[in-house]
Each structure stands twice: as C-alpha cells, then as structure tokens.
Amino acid sequence: MINAVGREIPDEILEITGKEPFQGNYYRDDVPMTKIGPTIRPVMNNQKSKLVANIREALIKCEAHDGMTVSFHHHFRDGDLIVNMVMKEIHDMGLKDITICATSLGKAHAPLVPMIEDGTITGIESSGVRGAIGEAISQGKLKKLAIMRSHGGRVRALTTGESHVDIAFIGAPTSDDYGNLRGIGGKADCGVLSYAIVDGNHADYCVAITDCLVPYPNFPAHIAQTKVDYVCVVDEIGIPSKIASGAAKPTTDQRKLLMAQYCTDVVVNTPWFKEGFSYQTGVGGASIASTQYLAEIMRERNIHMGFGVGGLTKAMCQLLDDGMARVLLDVQDFDLDAVKNLKNVNHHRIPAGVYANPLNKGAVVNKLDYVVLASLEVDVHFNCNVVVGSDGMITGAQGGHPDTAQGAKCAIVICPLMQGRIPAICTDVTTVTTPGESIDVVVTDYGVAVNPARPDILEALKAADCVPLKTIEELRDIAYSIVGKPEKVEFEDRVVGIIEARDGTIIDVVRQIKEI
Amino acid sequence: MSNPNKYRLRRTMMFLNCQKPGLIKDPYVYKPDSIMLDLEDAVAEREKDAARYSLYHALKEIDYRGVERVVRINGLDTDLWREDIRCAVAGGCDSIRIPKTETADDVRTVEYAIAEAEREFRRPEGSVLIMAALESARGVINAMSICDSSERLFGIALSGGDYSKDLQVSISGTGVEFMGARQHMIIAARAAKVQCFDTVWTNLDDMEGFRKEVETIHAMGFDGKSIVNPRQIPIVHKIYTPKEKEIIFAEKVIKEIDEKKAQGIGVFTVDGKMIDIAFYDGAKRTIALAKASGVYKGDL
Known part of the structure; x- marks a missing residue:
C-alpha cells in the first residue's frame, strides 16, 4: 500500500506488525485511546531488601526468560557500559530470542553483534542504530523486523502497549538502596534520566544499576523508589569523557559557520522571533554556532527566549545563565556544562513523554516556535532521512527529529548540499524518516529553500532579503550538476526494519542491503 | 585592448591551494570577490604536476558563479612558471598573479607568455589580466614602473611574509614594518590608475587584530585584502560596505x-x-x- 509520503509499505509488513501506513501528521489527533499499565509486584514487606549482588541475581529475580523484551536508556551515550554488561549476562545464561527496546543504540554497543548472529538478540526497537549494529540489521542478520521510532514515538508505543517491556534496566549515576535514582552526584553523571521515566512507568520489572550507592533517601529522585524493583551496584556504569561527547570546541569549519549564519538569519527574520520565543537546537557544529549567532542578535534587539528545550549544550545553558532565556526544559545533556547547569533553578528536567509523546494531551514540542535540525538527506518533497545512509546502511537515529519538526511552527533543517560526493538534496530520500509536511525551511551552503506549503515564511524571508533563496528543486539541480545524479541504492526484497511515524503508523521500510 | 574586468571589485582575494581539490571545488559559496588558485608556495614541490591537473579541470568544469579566478604561478626563477601559465590560460583563468615581482621586465616577460598561450588556446587577446605581487624591498621601490608596465596589469599586492624577511624585520601584528611599503604602493598604484591589495593576515586566533588591520588599509585606500580563510571575508566586506x-x-x-x-x-x-x-x-x-x-x- 502506498502511504501519505508515497512510500510503498508491503501488505505483508502491515499484516505482521498490525500497523497502518502513514496517513499524515494529524491522523490520530483527538482520536480516543486507552493507556496500558504494567503488571507489577507490590512491595509491602518492610523487611524486603531491593539490593541484589549482581546482574545475574537481578535477572533471575525478574524472571528473565527466552523471548522477553529488555529496555535501556541512552543518557550515557557513547560512554554507556550498561547495555553490554546486561546483555553479556543474558547471553551467558543462554537466554534466546531477546528483544532490546532501547531509547537509542550507538557505537558503544558493537559487542551486541555476535549476539544478534547467534540468536540471543532477535529484535531491536530503538530511535536509531549507529555503528556495527546498524550494519548487522541492514545485512539482514536480525531475525525480526527492527523498529525505529522517535523519542516521542517510543513513549507512545510503551503507553499504548504496542511495545511491552518485561525488564527495564536503568543506569543511574546515584541510587539509594530502595531505588530512588538521580542523574547527578555520582561518578558518571548524565544529568537527567528523562528517557527512562516511561520505562519505570510501563515495564513489569525495573532494575536500577548504579556505581554510586548513596544513603536513603536520594532525593529529589528523578525516578522514584515506587517504580524500582531491584538495585544492583556495579563498579562502573559509564565513561564520563564519552558521555559528554558533545563538549566539542566551537567549530571553525567555515561551511558550517556559513550555514549557521543562514539559519540564524532565517530565525530572526520570521514572525516568531519576538520576546518570549521558544527554540530547540542540536549538538552539531552548525547548530551550536547558530545558537551563538542568535544570542548576539537577541542581545542587540533585547529579545529573550521564553523557553529552550531538548538535548542541551553549553551554548543553550549560557543563554539561561546570561538571563537571555527564561527557562530550559531538559531531556538530555550533551556536555558537562549542561549537566552542571542543572543547578540553575530555571533549568528543569522533563520526561521524554512530556517532551514529545504525540498521543498525550499535548507535548512540549507543540509549543515550540523554532527547531533547528540536521539531516542525512532531504528530498524535493522536503522529506528527511536521518536513519539510513545514502549507501543504504542504517547509520543514524530519528531521536526527536520527527517530534520537534512536527511540533515547531518553523522547523529548519541544516544540511550541506553535498556530503562528500553524495548529493544530500535529492529527488527522493533513501528512506523517509520525517515527513516533508513537518519541514519548513532547508538551509544549505548553497542557499535556503522554503517549503511551498509555508508561503508566510517565504514572504518574510523575501521581504528581509537576508539569505540566498532557492527552490528545493534548484538546490537539488545544483547538487546534481556538481556530483551527478546518483544511481539508486540496490536493496534485496526482504524488509529488515520499519520506520514508524510518531503516531505508530509506518512511514517507510528499510530493506536488506544488496551485497555487491 | 581593454578588458572590462580590469577595474572590477576586488575587496577579498582568497588563497586556495590547488593541491587540495576539496578546497577549490566550490569556494564561491563564501562569496569572495576573487579567488587565488595557488600553484606556488602552498603546493609541495613534488605535487606541482598534480596541482596543475586539478587547477585545469577545476577551471574547465566548475562554474565559479562570477568569482574572479586568479592563478598564482611559480616564480620566474623556476622552470615551472611557463607551464603554469599554459595550464591556467588553457583552463580559462581570468588573471595571473606573478609572485616575487621586482621589475617591469618581470611583468612584460609574463605578459609575453600569456599572449602566446592565448594564441595557442584560442582565447581572445588580452582576456587574461595580470597582477604583480611585490615581495622584496626592490619590488616595492620599483612599484611605480611595475604599475606602468602593462595594459594587462590590474593591480599590485604586497606580500608581507617575504617582504618582511627582505627588510630583516619580523611581522609584529601592529603593521609598523609595512608602513612604508603600504604607503608607497598605494600612491604608485593610484598614480598608474591600477588597484592595490594588502597582504594576508595569518593569525586566525586574532580576528580582532585582523579587523583593525583591515580598517587601517581601508582608510589608506587599498582596494582589498588577500585572505587565507573564509572567516575573514565577511569582516572585510563589512568594513568595505559604504555607510x-x-x-x-x-x-x-x-x-x-x-x-x-x-x-x-x-x-x-x-x-x-x-x-x-x-x-x-x-x-x-x-x-x-x-x-x-x-x-x-x-x-x-
């Protein structure tokens, strides 16, 4: 069946998954739905200790079994040690047919590949998969369909019961013996535990893993004792230097600075840039530079940000400290400055569901004026691909891309016209991960294109005469004139993964890569 | 012979190493007025051929969208410069920059080779302009005759690195060591009705120093500045923007x-x-x- 972004979703896939094809951004708006709760074991006995000696004991007590689903969060980013630690134990116990439901998986998790190959892991649900696991999925090594969903989509899936977690493993920088968890105060601080909060609410069992046990009560808890079954103390849960991998020096790459300047010019010349505006940006060099340019103009014009949201960096926290932003809402910290900045009383932690779940009574992203995003590819329909590389290999993550792009009044994607010899602006993206209807402006090093569905933005930018405006087709043609029109990547027929839209419909599928 | 490009705007002239195709593929996105495709000092001795190859194909294939394409050839004291000129003219360059120019004869020697190449590659006579880089005390002293040497010559440029060595001083960042040369060159250029360009600023960690230097040379009457990094372009253009x-x-x-x-x-x-x-x-x-x-x- 052809879905609303023109992608063919095989009937067989719709049948296996029980899902519908993507029908447009607002398909499930105002449609009644029921939430699903977990099956829990109440702790009434005040003699019961939640402490377990090791992960094996936790797994046994949580009734680990073949075919179960275990979940993890990615707040430790490339410094995460929890996923490999737990999965090694599961592997050593001889358990099979495990599904991992992670908020994201990255390069740190390459040791899982042999477990995919030997049938320990047969399912993966994640916002994206980088590195060797992505390659393994693209090569068809994972038995079941991989499911890629956004941060907001994951909360939705757990809340509706589309996805059910048997045991959630929550790495916590600090915990007390009764499972009050905090993102700070330990050896491997990640600041917030926002992505794991839904796991605490919806998994049958919840195991906290910490390397810093603190006296009871570890308050204020970011995940409370009422959600946690067991606490396991290990030597090390994360590598601090790799957790804060966003702590890069400001970029000196002029191409990124050029795009950052265009991006800022777009922001400050559109109608929502006024006192109290809201803003989200990412961790890339151009995004951070754009925030710095924006800060200069905010100071010049005495305009203050009402709130900033998202994965946060030093650049955003600086705005708060300088009084240029009123409030920050935090779901993830990309550098240690952002972690430290949580001391600021106006820097608030929010759960991933509050941030981006499309099927609650209104997520924070709905209140965004601007979001600045990146993309591997953008096509002439403004569809974005942030998951599958132009070589057909799974290599990225949706993260909050589809959530914020849909929510924001002005969603800006920064994307160099060419990635090496690959045209990033193209006729059709390899895989649609964010629908074009969510994307308003595309900023490249060769010019800026506005989605024709947004004549208001186009008029504002024309009137300001601030950036080189092009149509998206013109940008594509420039790219093709320089590097040529790329041949389509060849895939096998077999579908190895699905890309969920925010609402759980299927926006695209990922097929097995063809070996050359 | 009158080339309409002789007096075009040249606020920024960005050096790009022809040895690195990634640098020369699309520098126009940064909107310099001119780019200087370098075959000389930036290119390793054993890579001269490869650099010429990249240059030729870049000039032939890439639409530089109106940005002037100046090619810096190797010095007249090498056996490289004649082939550099053939390659640049065949590719379709707009101008040739002569390094280490010391006399009017240097310019005329190059002019002759350019004219030969224009005939060989069937380009209109006079389509390739010349600029002369003055890199020695002798070159600076001879600025007037160099400016008057050829109808093709659109301007002269101070090359501060070699000039400071010849003057036996080090570059201070204050510009004091270039005071005489700058004043002399701008007067000569204006007298001959050609353009005058200032030397590069290489300390990219000191953009404030760069800004002050550009303000100084703007006030002195220079037409533009040689630059080494795209970050410098908006600073120069802003200073050269009339109020x-x-x-x-x-x-x-x-x-x-x-x-x-x-x-x-x-x-x-x-x-x-x-x-x-x-x-x-x-x-x-x-x-x-x-x-x-x-x-x-x-x-x-």
Whole structure:
C-alpha cells in the first residue's frame, strides 16, 4: 500500500506488525485511546531488601526468560557500559530470542553483534542504530523486523502497549538502596534520566544499576523508589569523557559557520522571533554556532527566549545563565556544562513523554516556535532521512527529529548540499524518516529553500532579503550538476526494519542491503 | 585592448591551494570577490604536476558563479612558471598573479607568455589580466614602473611574509614594518590608475587584530585584502560596505555631475561641499561597493 509520503509499505509488513501506513501528521489527533499499565509486584514487606549482588541475581529475580523484551536508556551515550554488561549476562545464561527496546543504540554497543548472529538478540526497537549494529540489521542478520521510532514515538508505543517491556534496566549515576535514582552526584553523571521515566512507568520489572550507592533517601529522585524493583551496584556504569561527547570546541569549519549564519538569519527574520520565543537546537557544529549567532542578535534587539528545550549544550545553558532565556526544559545533556547547569533553578528536567509523546494531551514540542535540525538527506518533497545512509546502511537515529519538526511552527533543517560526493538534496530520500509536511525551511551552503506549503515564511524571508533563496528543486539541480545524479541504492526484497511515524503508523521500510 | 574586468571589485582575494581539490571545488559559496588558485608556495614541490591537473579541470568544469579566478604561478626563477601559465590560460583563468615581482621586465616577460598561450588556446587577446605581487624591498621601490608596465596589469599586492624577511624585520601584528611599503604602493598604484591589495593576515586566533588591520588599509585606500580563510571575508566586506550617508552623498554627486555636465556647469555644491568631475569616479566606486555589499537599493 502506498502511504501519505508515497512510500510503498508491503501488505505483508502491515499484516505482521498490525500497523497502518502513514496517513499524515494529524491522523490520530483527538482520536480516543486507552493507556496500558504494567503488571507489577507490590512491595509491602518492610523487611524486603531491593539490593541484589549482581546482574545475574537481578535477572533471575525478574524472571528473565527466552523471548522477553529488555529496555535501556541512552543518557550515557557513547560512554554507556550498561547495555553490554546486561546483555553479556543474558547471553551467558543462554537466554534466546531477546528483544532490546532501547531509547537509542550507538557505537558503544558493537559487542551486541555476535549476539544478534547467534540468536540471543532477535529484535531491536530503538530511535536509531549507529555503528556495527546498524550494519548487522541492514545485512539482514536480525531475525525480526527492527523498529525505529522517535523519542516521542517510543513513549507512545510503551503507553499504548504496542511495545511491552518485561525488564527495564536503568543506569543511574546515584541510587539509594530502595531505588530512588538521580542523574547527578555520582561518578558518571548524565544529568537527567528523562528517557527512562516511561520505562519505570510501563515495564513489569525495573532494575536500577548504579556505581554510586548513596544513603536513603536520594532525593529529589528523578525516578522514584515506587517504580524500582531491584538495585544492583556495579563498579562502573559509564565513561564520563564519552558521555559528554558533545563538549566539542566551537567549530571553525567555515561551511558550517556559513550555514549557521543562514539559519540564524532565517530565525530572526520570521514572525516568531519576538520576546518570549521558544527554540530547540542540536549538538552539531552548525547548530551550536547558530545558537551563538542568535544570542548576539537577541542581545542587540533585547529579545529573550521564553523557553529552550531538548538535548542541551553549553551554548543553550549560557543563554539561561546570561538571563537571555527564561527557562530550559531538559531531556538530555550533551556536555558537562549542561549537566552542571542543572543547578540553575530555571533549568528543569522533563520526561521524554512530556517532551514529545504525540498521543498525550499535548507535548512540549507543540509549543515550540523554532527547531533547528540536521539531516542525512532531504528530498524535493522536503522529506528527511536521518536513519539510513545514502549507501543504504542504517547509520543514524530519528531521536526527536520527527517530534520537534512536527511540533515547531518553523522547523529548519541544516544540511550541506553535498556530503562528500553524495548529493544530500535529492529527488527522493533513501528512506523517509520525517515527513516533508513537518519541514519548513532547508538551509544549505548553497542557499535556503522554503517549503511551498509555508508561503508566510517565504514572504518574510523575501521581504528581509537576508539569505540566498532557492527552490528545493534548484538546490537539488545544483547538487546534481556538481556530483551527478546518483544511481539508486540496490536493496534485496526482504524488509529488515520499519520506520514508524510518531503516531505508530509506518512511514517507510528499510530493506536488506544488496551485497555487491 | 581593454578588458572590462580590469577595474572590477576586488575587496577579498582568497588563497586556495590547488593541491587540495576539496578546497577549490566550490569556494564561491563564501562569496569572495576573487579567488587565488595557488600553484606556488602552498603546493609541495613534488605535487606541482598534480596541482596543475586539478587547477585545469577545476577551471574547465566548475562554474565559479562570477568569482574572479586568479592563478598564482611559480616564480620566474623556476622552470615551472611557463607551464603554469599554459595550464591556467588553457583552463580559462581570468588573471595571473606573478609572485616575487621586482621589475617591469618581470611583468612584460609574463605578459609575453600569456599572449602566446592565448594564441595557442584560442582565447581572445588580452582576456587574461595580470597582477604583480611585490615581495622584496626592490619590488616595492620599483612599484611605480611595475604599475606602468602593462595594459594587462590590474593591480599590485604586497606580500608581507617575504617582504618582511627582505627588510630583516619580523611581522609584529601592529603593521609598523609595512608602513612604508603600504604607503608607497598605494600612491604608485593610484598614480598608474591600477588597484592595490594588502597582504594576508595569518593569525586566525586574532580576528580582532585582523579587523583593525583591515580598517587601517581601508582608510589608506587599498582596494582589498588577500585572505587565507573564509572567516575573514565577511569582516572585510563589512568594513568595505559604504555607510548610508556615504551612499546618499555619492548618489547625489553622480546625479548632479551628470545633470550639470549637460548644462555646461563644472563646479557646484552638494550638501554644502564643493564638487567637480574629480569626485565622479570615487562616487561611482562607492555605489559599486554598496551594490556588491547588497545595501544599495537605488536606481544607478
């Protein structure tokens, strides 16, 4: 069946998954739905200790079994040690047919590949998969369909019961013996535990893993004792230097600075840039530079940000400290400055569901004026691909891309016209991960294109005469004139993964890569 | 022979190493007025052939979108420069930059080779312009004769690194060591009605120092500056952007001179200032700069 972004979703896939094809951004708006709760074991006995000696004991007590689903969060980013630690134990116990439901998986998790190959892991649900696991999925090594969903989509899936977690493993920088968890105060601080909060609410069992046990009560808890079954103390849960991998020096790459300047010019010349505006940006060099340019103009014009949201960096926290932003809402910290900045009383932690779940009574992203995003590819329909590389290999993550792009009044994607010899602006993206209807402006090093569905933005930018405006087709043609029109990547027929839209419909599928 | 590009706007001339194809593939996105495709010092000795190959194909294949393409050839004391010129002219370059120019004869030697290459590759005579880099005390002293040496020569440029060595001084960042050369060169260039360009600023960690230097050379009358990094372009262009009152005044001067000339009036006043035909070119230049900077909305 052809879905609303023109992608063919095989009937067989719709049948296996029980899902519908993507029908447009607002398909499930105002449609009644029921939430699903977990099956829990109440702790009434005040003699019961939640402490377990090791992960094996936790797994046994949580009734680990073949075919179960275990979940993890990615707040430790490339410094995460929890996923490999737990999965090694599961592997050593001889358990099979495990599904991992992670908020994201990255390069740190390459040791899982042999477990995919030997049938320990047969399912993966994640916002994206980088590195060797992505390659393994693209090569068809994972038995079941991989499911890629956004941060907001994951909360939705757990809340509706589309996805059910048997045991959630929550790495916590600090915990007390009764499972009050905090993102700070330990050896491997990640600041917030926002992505794991839904796991605490919806998994049958919840195991906290910490390397810093603190006296009871570890308050204020970011995940409370009422959600946690067991606490396991290990030597090390994360590598601090790799957790804060966003702590890069400001970029000196002029191409990124050029795009950052265009991006800022777009922001400050559109109608929502006024006192109290809201803003989200990412961790890339151009995004951070754009925030710095924006800060200069905010100071010049005495305009203050009402709130900033998202994965946060030093650049955003600086705005708060300088009084240029009123409030920050935090779901993830990309550098240690952002972690430290949580001391600021106006820097608030929010759960991933509050941030981006499309099927609650209104997520924070709905209140965004601007979001600045990146993309591997953008096509002439403004569809974005942030998951599958132009070589057909799974290599990225949706993260909050589809959530914020849909929510924001002005969603800006920064994307160099060419990635090496690959045209990033193209006729059709390899895989649609964010629908074009969510994307308003595309900023490249060769010019800026506005989605024709947004004549208001186009008029504002024309009137300001601030950036080189092009149509998206013109940008594509420039790219093709320089590097040529790329041949389509060849895939096998077999579908190895699905890309969920925010609402759980299927926006695209990922097929097995063809070996050359 | 008159090349319409001789007096084009050249506020920024960005050095790019021809040894690195990634650098020369699309520098126009940074909007310099000119790029200087370097075959000389930036290119390793054993890579000279490869650099020429990249240069030729870049000139042939890439649409530089109106950015002037100047090629810096190797010095006349090498056996490389003749082939550099053939390659650049065959590719379709706009101009040749002669390094280490010391005399008018140097320019004429290059001019002869360019003319030969134009004939060989069937390019119109005079289509390739010349600029001369003065890199020694002798070159600077001979600035006047160098400026007068060829109809093709559109300008001279100070090359501070070699010049400071020849002068036996180090580059201080204050510009004191270049004072004499700068003053001498700009006077010579203006006397010969050619353009004059300042040397590079290489300390990218000191952009404030760069800004001050550009303000100085702008005030001295230089037409532009050689640059080594795209980050420097917006700074130069901003300093060279005429102020609103300068634009309004220039507009009035041009319109009044055109009008008064028709009426046979030579001297008159604009906003209380005495104006005659001598102001015409300066006013035209102000408007050209304003147009290039994107701040002119008038009808001139």
